[in-house]
Amino acid sequence: MVDSDGFRPNVGIILANAAGQVFWARRIGQNAWQFPQGGIKAQETPEEALFRELEEEVGLAPADVEVMGCTRGWLRYRLPRRLIRSRSRPVCIGQKQVWFLLRLVGEEEQVQLDRSERPEFDHWRWVDFWHPVQEVVFFKRRVYTRALQELGPLLFPDGLPRQPPVGRPRRSAPPRGCRRA
Template sequence: MIDVDGYRPNVGIVLLNADGRLFWARRVHRDGWQFPQGGMRSDETPLEAMYRELQEETGLSPEHVQVLASTRGWLRYKLPSRYIRHHQHPTCIGQKQVWFLLKLVGGEDALCLNACEKPEFDLWRWVDFWYPAAHVVNFKRDVYHRALRHFAPLVENMLSIELGPQPQSRRNSPRNKRAA
């Protein structure tokens, strides 16, 4: 399912543990790490797609998590041209995502990366809150930064912790600003 602008509807999942650290997973047969995410089916709401992707990619069921928040509207990113399949129509130029912040309420022993027939991840770990915004593949960094920035105040308030300074997004970094 691709929209008229060329974006595929998708959900992203930020999974938080009791210490304020985030679930970070490595893609199978690759060295790229990311949050769980996946495409929405035409008959799904974002929440339904999130629960399906959560089960497929982490083995977690709704009883293992608490939904804390979601982003308002879509956060978009464009794919680098080398990933665009120009021969397919409609052509997908990127993804538009609704991001969900979840808190793990069951034990981490419920995590199972091979819960589906074709696993997407082969390793996982807990990382500091801002780590993913600086370490995900370049073309996803801005959308990760925006999602985490949206969730940060809630996490700080809920856990009574300070997450520290947020890294600059690529879009806002000094070397990418246009001279006035």
């Protein structure tokens, strides 16, 4: 399902533990880490999609979490041109997401990344609150920052942890014998 502007409706999940750390998962077969997220199906509310994705990707049931809040509106990111499937119809140019902040109230042993037929992740860990902004793929950084800034006060009512500066990835010189395009 893609809207008239080319964005796919989606939910993003920030799962926190009692220490204020967030759940960070590695995509299967890649060195790519991200928050759980997934599309909203036709006739499904964002909250219904949240709980479906939480069970499919993380293996947690609604009773394992407390919903602390969600973003006031859609947060959008555009895909880089190389990732846009121009031949598909309708063309999806990015995602629009409602982000949810959840607190784990069950046991972390309940996390099972292989609950669905096609798991998304093969490893997970708890990381500091701002760590995902440093490590996520570049085109999602702004959305991650906005979601954490908006929802963070629910987790840290006395003030957010200090956000480290986000550096630009350094471009290394090509190996000897390689030509730049």
